[in-house]
Amino acid sequence: MDSFQLLLDGFATAFTPVNLLYALVGVTLGTLVGVLPGIGPAMTVALLLPITFNVPPASAFIMFAGIYYGGMYGGSTTSILLNTPGESSSMITALEGNKMARRGRAAQALATAAIGSFVAGTIATALLVVAAPLVVDFAISFGPEDYFALAILAFTAVSSVLSRSVVRGLASLGIGLVIGLIGIDQQTGQARLTLGIPQLLDGVDVVVVAVGLFALGEVLYVASRLRHGHPEVIPVGRAFMGRSDWARSWRPWLRGTALGFPFGALPGGGAEIPTFLSYSVEKRLAKGREFGEGAIEGVAGPEAANNASAAGTLVPLLTLGLPTSATAAILLAAFQQYGLQPGPQLFDHNPALVWGMIASLFVGNAMLLVLNLPLAPLWARVLHIPRPYLYAGILLFAALGVYALNASWVDLVVLYVLGLIGFAMRRFGLPLAPAVIGLILGPMAEIQLRRALAIGAGDATVLVTSPIAAVLLILSALILGVPLARRLLARRRQVDATA
Amino acid sequence: MRWKNPELLLAGAVLALGVFVIVGTADVTAAASTLGLGPRFFPIIVGSAMIATGVFYVVDVLRGGQGDPEESEDVDPSATSDKKSVALISVIFLAFAVSVDLLGWIIAGALLFFGVSWVLGAENRLRAGALAIVLAVASYLAFVKGLGVTLPGGPLEGLI
Numbered sequence: 001m002d003s004f005q006l007l008l009d010g011f012a013t014a015f016t017p018v019n020l021l022y023a024l025v026g027v028t029l030g031t032l033v034g035v036l037p038g039i040g041p042a043m044t045v046a047l048l049l050p051i052t053f054n055v056p057p058a059s060a061f062i063m064f065a066g067i068y069y070g071g072m073y074g075g076s077t078t079s080i081l082l083n084t085p086g087e088s089s090s091m092i093t094a095l096e097g098n099k100m101a102r103r104g105r106a107a108q109a110l111a112t113a114a115i116g117s118f119v120a121g122t123i124a125t126a127l128l129v130v131a132a133p134l135v136v137d138f139a140i141s142f143g144p145e146d147y148f149a150l151a152i153l154a155f156t157a158v159s160s161v162l163s164r165s166v167v168r169g170l171a172s173l174g175i176g177l178v179i180g181l182i183g184i185d186q187q188t189g190q191a192r193l194t195l196g197i198p199q200l201l202d203g204v205d206v207v208v209v210a211v212g213l214f215a216l217g218e219v220l221y222v223a224s225r226l227r228h229g230h231p232e233v234i235p236v237g238r239a240f241m242g243r244s245d246w247a248r249s250w251r252p253w254l255r256g257t258a259l260g261f262p263f264g265a266l267p268g269g270g271a272e273i274p275t276f277l278s279y280s281v282e283k284r285l286a287k288g289r290e291f292g293e294g295a296i297e298g299v300a301g302p303e304a305a306n307n308a309s310a311a312g313t314l315v316p317l318l319t320l321g322l323p324t325s326a327t328a329a330i331l332l333a334a335f336q337q338y339g340l341q342p343g344p345q346l347f348d349h350n351p352a353l354v355w356g357m358i359a360s361l362f363v364g365n366a367m368l369l370v371l372n373l374p375l376a377p378l379w380a381r382v383l384h385i386p387r388p389y390l391y392a393g394i395l396l397f398a399a400l401g402v403y404a405l406n407a408s409w410v411d412l413v414v415l416y417v418l419g420l421i422g423f424a425m426r427r428f429g430l431p432l433a434p435a436v437i438g439l440i441l442g443p444m445a446e447i448q449l450r451r452a453l454a455i456g457a458g459d460a461t462v463l464v465t466s467p468i469a470a471v472l473l474i475l476s477a478l479i480l481g482v483p484l485a486r487r488l489l490a491r492r493r494q495v496d497a498t499a
Numbered sequence: 500m501r502w503k504n505p506e507l508l509l510a511g512a513v514l515a516l517g518v519f520v521i522v523g524t525a526d527v528t529a530a531a532s533t534l535g536l537g538p539r540f541f542p543i544i545v546g547s548a549m550i551a552t553g554v555f556y557v558v559d560v561l562r563g564g565q566g567d568p569e570e571s572e573d574v575d576p577s578a579t580s581d582k583k584s585v586a587l588i589s590v591i592f593l594a595f596a597v598s599v600d601l602l603g604w605i606i607a608g609a610l611l612f613f614g615v616s617w618v619l620g621a622e623n624r625l626r627a628g629a630l631a632i633v634l635a636v637a638s639y640l641a642f643v644k645g646l647g648v649t650l651p652g653g654p655l656e657g658l659i
Contacts, residue, residue: 412596429566
């Protein structure tokens, strides 16, 4: 069956009244939580994971797709209307978006962000439909050594690309890998690093780690240096834009999509790089006109890139089981909660689920457009929530989600310890994404490594004899080596200059 | 001297964690399975990599390297670290963790919300208290009745 037919079947799944309702609940909650300041897309998904505990898988993933896209939409509203710099993926939007809003063009900024997100999301999801079966066909021949090399590539890319300092990225990765080691070894039944605590035998649940690092860590960090005083929110009516705004927006939307999708699909790509690239492209093309004072192109391009990268992330996630961002890693954890392992087999064994989720991405995107244009003033009001209540509420729901897992207070103590780690990581600038990816991909890397070496009967060269694995490992070495070499060169030049 | 730099503690912790992984798995004696590698193989790789990373990290901090503190909408980058608030929230959260089974979700959750919002500077105590009760009851009802999740009722068991 070709993928178009499968997609139509997916739409049939997505269009049942129950699943439409789940999609609507997903996009609404995703937008609502995504609008909340201090909550990025990764934390949005982590905090909302628990509400899908008792939902059947197909519906749960439709809801998740909505939460994922909704969180993206919500974040742009925050960065445009709130007068303070936010997390890195929406920071670029804030550059021009916030200036537009201050000049009384908030409605237009929100409109170009929402419509641009819709356009980019729809095109990028269509690209996902085309690309996914191709990657699956290619990946079906992957052996364990290839998967291991793929994990190594993801580790090195996310550690060195997302952080200014490679050593800090690697430290974060290591923290995640160590947490992933805790518990019983799946192949031999041996307990590792459990410190004799029986509750740790099953390992630390990914939900606990994600909520701890993101939610609890954020609350503690904000508590340590809370911005006091009333939040400054720019008032806004219904989001709309005029003819000239459309004329100025559509090209940046398309360029942003073209940048966002491929970067989202690359390990370590994420949303930061394409949004930044899109911003600089638009700035150059506009020849400086209005940039820095609120140019609509500077909102349209990066927002489109942001949403396109979200769809791009789903390509390696669904086809290879490879998360390329923290948010994707948490989505992968959601799959694992249902005993599903994304990869070529998922398309084979659960086509209804995968294609239902992809179809619902189109549906959710359309819902988000309807939800965001007329309801902008409503979302803006969310920004006024007094911060003490906001962060107390985040803590309450973090505790609720984690306690609901096993009804165990030990989990809450573990949650607190992870929150402290998340706090320290924020305080000293260790990026969080490598830790989350290490945690989730680490156990998989171990299994594939041991499997590959078992097949090779202890001969370590099996790891590099596959051409795919060899290429991936060389890429990993380059990713780690290049920044290091560049620094050494710079230092030598400095020495030469002073000599 | 930079020995008092708190980031050095974190870098040292990364190094120590690497050592811990290697030492902590020393007692994991593989029931040496005939196929391939035992359960200590991967931890040794991870531990060694972390020790190497930790050494580089410590050196970097000693030479004056600094991470960029994360930016967030509600974070004031110029503020000095408010250790008292962090400590108070820690105490409140841990007290919540150990008492939730006894007090039940509604009472413990309401106290958690009230305590944290008070530490973070909620101006109106009465409103904070009312919100705490509403949120705790609403989340209990939504999760227990709506989503079928089990939460402890505590002394209010049967009343709601």
